[in-house]
Amino acid sequence: MAAIGRRRFLGYVVAAPTLVAAAELGLAPVAEAGQPVAEAGQLLDLNDLMTAAALPTSGLITVEVNPDGTVSFALPRAEVGQGITTSTAMLIAEELAVPLDRVRVTLADARPELVFNQLTGGSNTTFATYTPIRVAAAVARLRLLAAAAAELGVAAKDLTLKDGLISGIDIGDLAAKAASARTRQVAVELAPRQSFTVIGRPHNRIDALDAVTGRKKFTMDLDVPNAKPTMVCRPPTINGKVGSVANLAEVGAMPGVTDVMVISTGVAVRAETFGQCVDAVRALRVSWRPGTAEGKSDESVLRALRAAELPIGLRPPTPVVEATFTFHFRGNSALEPNCAIADVRSDRAEIWSSLKSPIVAQQSIAAKLGLPPGKVTVHVTEGGGSFGRKLFFDAALEAAEVSQKIGKPVKLMWHRADDSRQGRAHPMATSRVRASYLGGTVLSYQQRHTSVATDLSHGLGEIITAMAARLPVGDIGFSQTFFHLSTAMPYDFGVGGQLLGETDRSFNTGSMRNVYSPDVTCARELITDRLASRMGQDPYRFRHRVLRDDRSRAVLAKVAEAGAWGRSMPAGCAQGIAFHAEYKSVSAALVEIDCRPETVGRPIRDGVTGPRVTKVVFAVDVGLAVNPRGLEAQMMGGITDGIALALTSSLHLRDGHFLEASWDNYFYTRQWNTPLELEIIIMPSASDQPGGAGELGVAASMAAVACAYGRATGTMPTSFPINHGTLSFTPKPTIPPIPPSPTDGLSEEI
Known part of the structure; x- marks a missing residue:
């Protein structure tokens, strides 16, 4: 066989009655000219690690051509609104030359044989599956042409393949003829970029119509026989446990209630309707034992973080810029609350939920139920948002426990307040930065990021362990490895380094979109502004000068040009600019903010209005953008996240519990604070490979908002979100109410 070239790969025709094709096991994407490269000094990143871990099982993911002319693909990733079912369908449509509406992309059930190939996170889906999916589709194309x-x-070579027809014959009519009685290895050539008619062109989402017309099925929309609404009465403090229940029988006799029982996380109620569940939960009189964060508050956690800070070294003899930044607890704030359906029998179980780590969920549920993993079927449903939250499967575990105890199917849903108060919080953290300089040169940059421990037990820790031999950082623990593989210094700032320290495992934590990068980048960009000021340089021109590569400088220059950097603005208003790189992609944001007291917007407290972001220009270079329209939507969402993290969104911790209970007091970006002017610029690229994009919009936008605020007010912000210090709402009571704090009624300052 001839040597495999840049666009030539090995794949398989799988033995099956109809045409089924797969990529070769262990297929590695072949580097192309112009392929995005890692940032200078970063030889390997988290996306590379996840992709390498997924490759050995890539041949187990198949494309199937059906007799009706449709093409089926079960995607081993979770669609939670990011649009990966659309981009995946586009890859198949390109290689098979079929209309997009004939590609059926579903979500695969938990498949333990996929090992590390079924975890959604790290902006990795398109990056990791781009070549294997195309190779499988190309194998199918080759077989169909041979059959025709x-x-x-x-x-x-004399045949034409277009719109699902091969010289007039529908591919469905050829599906059986193109099938193979045995699995065979074949070589295929992928379509060259210059011939693309689908990839790289903007497309609407394939699920958009169903989503806006209510036909799209989420977990709570599924009709599983006899699965009745179920909710849980939860403790007033984080991870509290049930001591006793005074009125279990009384609540069990309430209208519609079928079952009430104590479970590991509280008291579960199953009823005919969710309204009846809510009434029953509120009626329960439970005596609770203390939780793991008993008595803790923002102030006490902050003291612990400062005490755990890693040393930063002796202060150099040259001038320095130094500051410590605080980032408070935050919630993922997904639109869909945590929910799951479970039907547990004595010898088997079936689970339905939106899960980004379904293999780990299957293993954990099996262990909890005392069943072999093979007897637990886990169906992955589409989710209404995640932002990291659905890497954990708390609702599925609870649903399984309840169903096993009562011997009936359940449709379990968390109350909106449950996730704010008992869910997975993004850890509180501090970041201390010291940069030394002399003249116009930065000599060193040191950053010590200290965080409440991040729980990585959803499967990423196992990937890091399995791939440890490939890591350039040695055996330094899951979180530290994650930190080093996802954060990097894009500027020529001399010697130094960034280190992570962790403390306090008493909280339920999880990753929020972009994990460490928004906080780390925000601190770095604020210090970069301060360095530019000390050196008497313009913030944009200083960054442009010290960025390490032309690609990074290009996105920064583009936002400066498109956003008219340096234009005159009224007092109290300013521009901010910031840069961020991750997973073979680069981005830059220019933000304009209005901090004048008379700014029009929703009052935050006592008629005082908050800063308003009035304009954002955002530029990205992700290499090959599979679906530019989907990429633009991802950046819009990331920008909105960045504004929230900088200005408004956080959880207040008091006496071992969070005060926020829903979106009326968890201040995600509101319509009044959404920029009236928003421009997304997708940079042209000659690359034949996509970079990561799912989280790319968050860090640069958060940092640019912070920098704009500092320039508008004349004071560099050091605590985020900026409005966290003022409690602007009356906390809703817990069930049962928590005794008043000694400070209640004295001050609303947290």
Whole structure:
């Protein structure tokens, strides 16, 4: 066989009655000219690690051509609104030359044989699956052409394949003829970029119509026989436990209630309707034992973080810029609350939920139920948002426990307040930065990021362990490895380094979109502004000068040009600019903010309005953008996240519990604070490979908002979100109410 070239790969025709094709096991994407490269000094990143871990099982993911002319693909990732079912369908449509509406992308059930190939996170889906999916589709194309050539008695090269027809024959009519009685290895050539008609062109989402017309099925929309609404009465403090229940029988006799029982996380109620569940939960009189964060508050956690800070070294003799930044607890704030359906029998179980780590969920549920993993079927449903939250499967575990205890199917949903108060919080953290300089040169940059421990037990820790031999950082623990593989210094700032320290495992934590990068980048960009000021340089021109590569400088220059950097603005208003790189992609944001007291917006407290972001220009270079329209939507969402993290969104911790209970007091970006002017610029690229994009919009936008605020007010912000210090709402009571704090009624300052 001839040597495999840049666009030539090995794949398999799988033994099956109809045409099924797969990529070769262990297929590695072949580097192309112009492929995005890692940032200078970063030889390997988290996306590379996840992709390498997924490759050995890539051949187990198949594309199937059906007799009706449709093409099926079960995607081993979770669609939670990011649009990966659309981009995946585009890859198949390109290689098979079929209309996009004939590609059926579903979500695969938990498949333990995929090992590390079924975890959604790290902006990795398109990056990792781009080549294997195309290779599988190309194998199918090759087989269909061969079958058509035999049918028509002509050479395959003389046939045309367009819109699902091969010289007039529908591919569905060839599906059985193109099938193979045994699995065979074949070589295929992928379509060259210059011939693309689908990839790289903007497309609407394939699920958009169903989503806006209510036909799209989320977990709570599924009709599983006899699965009745179920909710849980939860403790007033984080991870509290049930001591006793005074009125279990009384609540069990309430209208519609079928079952009430104590479970590991509280008291579960199953009823005919969710309204009846809510009434029953509120009626329960539970005596609770203390939780793991008993008595803790923002202030006490902050003291612990400062005490755990890693040393930063002796202060150099040259001038320095130094500051410590605080980032408070935050919630993922997904639109869909945590929910799951479970039907547990004595010898088997079936689970339905939106899960980004379904294999780990299957293993954990099996262990909890005392069943072999093979007896637990886990169906992955589409989710209404995640932002990291659905890497954990708390609702599925609870649903399984309840269903096993009562012997009936359940449809379990968390109350909106449950996730704010008992869910997975993004850890509180501090970041201390010291940069030394002399003249116009930065000599060193040191950053010590200290965080409440991040729980990585959703499967990423196992990937890091399995791939440890490939890591350039040595055995330094899951979180530290994650930190080093996802954060990097894009500027020529001399010697130094960034280190992570962790403390306090008493909280339920999880990753929020972009994990460490928004906080780390925000601190770095604020210090970069301060360095530019000390050196008497313009913030944009200083960054442009010290960025390490032309690609990074290009996105920064583009936002400066498109956003008219340096234009005159009224007092109290300013521009901010910031840069961020991750997973073979680069981005830059220019933000304009209005901090004048008379700014029009929703009052935050006592008629005082908050800063308003009035304009954002955002530029990205992700290499090959599979679906530019989907990429633009991802950046819009990331920008909104960045504004929230900088200005408004946080959880207040008091006496071992969070005060926020829903979106009326968890201040995600509101319509009044959404920029009236928003421009997303997708940079042209000659690359044949996509970079990561799912989280790319957050860090640069958060940092640019912070920098704009500092320039508008004349004071560099050091605590985020900026409005966290003022409690602007009356906390809703817990169930049962928590005794008043000694400070209640004295001050609303947290």
